[in-house]
Amino acid sequence: MTYDEILTKYEPVIGLETHVELGTRTKMFCGCKTDFGAEPNTQVCPVCLALPGALPVANRAGIEATIRIGLALNCDIAEWCRMARKNYFYPDMPKNFQTSQYDEPLCTDGYVDVTVNGTEYRIGIERVHLEEDTGKTLHVGGATGRIHGATESLVDYNRAGIPLVEIVTKPVPGLGALAPEIAKAYVAELRDIVRSLGVSDVRMEQGSMRCDVNTSLNLPGEEWGTRTETKNVNSLRSVERAVRSEIIRQAAILDDGGKIFQETRHFQETTGDTRPGRSKETATDYRYFPEPDLVPIAPDPAWVASLRESLPEKPSVKRARLREDWGISEVDMQSVTNAGAVELIEETIAAGASPAGARKWWMGELARRANELDVDLAEVGATPAQVAALQKLVDAGKLNDKLARQVLEGVVAGEGDPADVMAARGLEVVNDTGALTKAVDDAIAANPEIAAKIRDGKVAAAGALVGAVMKTTRGQADAKAVRELLLERLGVS
Amino acid sequence: MAAISREEVAHLARLSRLAVTEQELDRFAGQLDVILQSVARVGEVAAEDIPPTSHSVPLTNVYRDDVPTPSLTQDEALSGAPDAFEGRFRVPRILDEED
Ligand SMILES: [Zn+2]
Numbered sequence: 001m002t003y004d005e006i007l008t009k010y011e012p013v014i015g016l017e018t019h020v021e022l023g024t025r026t027k028m029f030c031g032c033k034t035d036f037g038a039e040p041n042t043q044v045c046p047v048c049l050a051l052p053g054a055l056p057v058a059n060r061a062g063i064e065a066t067i068r069i070g071l072a073l074n075c076d077i078a079e080w081c082r083m084a085r086k087n088y089f090y091p092d093m094p095k096n097f098q099t100s101q102y103d104e105p106l107c108t109d110g111y112v113d114v115t116v117n118g119t120e121y122r123i124g125i126e127r128v129h130l131e132e133d134t135g136k137t138l139h140v141g142g143a144t145g146r147i148h149g150a151t152e153s154l155v156d157y158n159r160a161g162i163p164l165v166e167i168v169t170k171p172v173p174g175l176g177a178l179a180p181e182i183a184k185a186y187v188a189e190l191r192d193i194v195r196s197l198g199v200s201d202v203r204m205e206q207g208s209m210r211c212d213v214n215t216s217l218n219l220p221g222e223e224w225g226t227r228t229e230t231k232n233v234n235s236l237r238s239v240e241r242a243v244r245s246e247i248i249r250q251a252a253i254l255d256d257g258g259k260i261f262q263e264t265r266h267f268q269e270t271t272g273d274t275r276p277g278r279s280k281e282t283a284t285d286y287r288y289f290p291e292p293d294l295v296p297i298a299p300d301p302a303w304v305a306s307l308r309e310s311l312p313e314k315p316s317v318k319r320a321r322l323r324e325d326w327g328i329s330e331v332d333m334q335s336v337t338n339a340g341a342v343e344l345i346e347e348t349i350a351a352g353a354s355p356a357g358a359r360k361w362w363m364g365e366l367a368r369r370a371n372e373l374d375v376d377l378a379e380v381g382a383t384p385a386q387v388a389a390l391q392k393l394v395d396a397g398k399l400n401d402k403l404a405r406q407v408l409e410g411v412v413a414g415e416g417d418p419a420d421v422m423a424a425r426g427l428e429v430v431n432d433t434g435a436l437t438k439a440v441d442d443a444i445a446a447n448p449e450i451a452a453k454i455r456d457g458k459v460a461a462a463g464a465l466v467g468a469v470m471k472t473t474r475g476q477a478d479a480k481a482v483r484e485l486l487l488e489r490l491g492v493s
Numbered sequence: 494m495a496a497i498s499r500e501e502v503a504h505l506a507r508l509s510r511l512a513v514t515e516q517e518l519d520r521f522a523g524q525l526d527v528i529l530q531s532v533a534r535v536g537e538v539a540a541e542d543i544p545p546t547s548h549s550v551p552l553t554n555v556y557r558d559d560v561p562t563p564s565l566t567q568d569e570a571l572s573g574a575p576d577a578f579e580g581r582f583r584v585p586r587i588l589d590e591e592d
Contacts, residue, residue: 031562061559154581290547298553
């Protein structure tokens with residue numbers, strides 16, 4: 001069955017759980033720094049290492065950021081709630097439990113609206129709760145050096161205790177064949193909302209935003225099917241691919257008369273499909289209970305009101321405003337949004353480029369390159385400042401379109417800023433009249449018959465000589481200027 | 494009726510990674526039962542107007558500012574570890590590990 005055939009037969013229901021690592025300076029329950037890339041186990045203390053007798057104290061900034069996320073997602077904020085212990089034994093958590101929230105999340109019952117193909121879809125938010133990140137484990141040993149054969153794990157607790165916010169959607173039925181795209185659009189919107197709040201850098205490829213995708217299929221009119229949970233979905237593109245491949249996989253099983261088992265699966269970046277995780281020998285039993293070492297959280301309504309007041313412009317409202325400013329159609333704006341280019345273009349304009357110039361590079365050459373490299377646009381290797389600098393070189397006549405493309409290629413390849421690449425690769429437009437005049441004269445001398453025709457008034461023949469000049473200047477001359485100069489030298493103009 | 498069964502004790506022992514012998518299961522089930530029954534009696538005397546609580550002091554909203562405090566050095570952090578390698582805690586590989 002093709003994907004479209006599957007969707008005429010089955011109805012998908014999706015749900016998403018997204019983890020966002022907050023960008024606080026210190027961890028959630030201790031004063032250890034959260035700097036990325038520090039030497040292993042240098043940002044740890046008795047609290048986050050769970051040494052005996054250590055007691056946690058909550059970071060106000062973590063609570064505030066969680067409430068702001070909840071407000072931005074149209075949630076109700078709990079008047080009173082508690083942290084809870086989620087008990088499990090795994091070396092990434094030195095305490096043998098994760099401090100999380102269970103039946104009393106800080107924020108509940110919100111929604112996010114996303115637009116796909118001109119239609120708005122409302123994704124319900126079940127809850128937003130606060131918890132802490134785990135340490136990082138490295139698996140080593142074994143004959144092959146692969147994880148499968150690993151004999152031991154090395155643990156770095158620098159990340160353990162960094163505040164993490166989990167955002168859980170309600171199950172979303174009724175999306176049909178668009179379910180994968182809407183899932184992606186939701187995660188993109190969520191990312192934009194969280195980024196606009198300035199509480200996290202929400203970079204999926206660096207793990208500061210991570211996504212688990214739940215998918216099930218049912219026949220029309222029947223109960224929802226058994227869902228699987230796909231983990232390891234770490235880019236916007238993967239969200240879409242993971243939902244699609246899981247729909248296809250489940251449909252094949254159901255069509256065969258088989259059953260879907262509730263299980264955790266892992267998304268494979270390379271193949272785009274999902275593989276079963278190893279099943280746990282015992283059923284999940286976290287034995288949650290209220291955290292006795294942390295007192296309840298009872299956000300002052302006045303504080304919550306002031307946080308609500310100070311929320312930034314919604315990304316959707318901002319997009320409408322930018323669309324107006326840039327003078328582009330709604331369809332074009334949606335492509336810009338889907339490409340993850342809104343902020344990039346905005347920053348490029350702020351760095352001095354025209355809206356059209358900024359959009360041209362990000363949505364053209366750079367989008368193509370990002371697609372080739374299979375990375376998000378923001379990771380393509382060019383910054384807004386560099387794109388603005390490139391456009392300035394074009395505007396100043398130092399680069400033509402073709403040369404600018406080559407310069408951009410160099411920028412993406414890490415050869416430096418546009419001016420550096422232009423100089424290093426010798427790509428500047430030849431504006432030097434002396435050099436150009438010589439090139440034109442050489443072309444005339446080398447093609448006396450064509451030159452004679454032009455002198456006789458057959459101006460159309462000039463194209464061949466312009467081409468010759470462009471060739472000797474390796475495309476670095478302005479064709480229009482070459483033509484004018486050529487006609488002038490031949491006394492026709 | 495017992496407040497906790499022998500099977501429940503075995504399950505909890507497994508979750509807690511405790512190797513408990515058959516004999517110990519019998520003994521612990523009996524002991525835990527006494528403890529649980531005793532705690533349950535507190536619930537019997539608590540009137541309707543006494544809400545369940547998880548904290549003995551009536552405090553809420555105890556926070557600290559988002560200001561870094563000194564951490565341990567790597568050597569200090571690892572000083573109590575049974576084993577370490579290249580600045581990291583070294584532990585046996587855990588079964589059921591995800592790839
Ligand atoms: Zn710490």
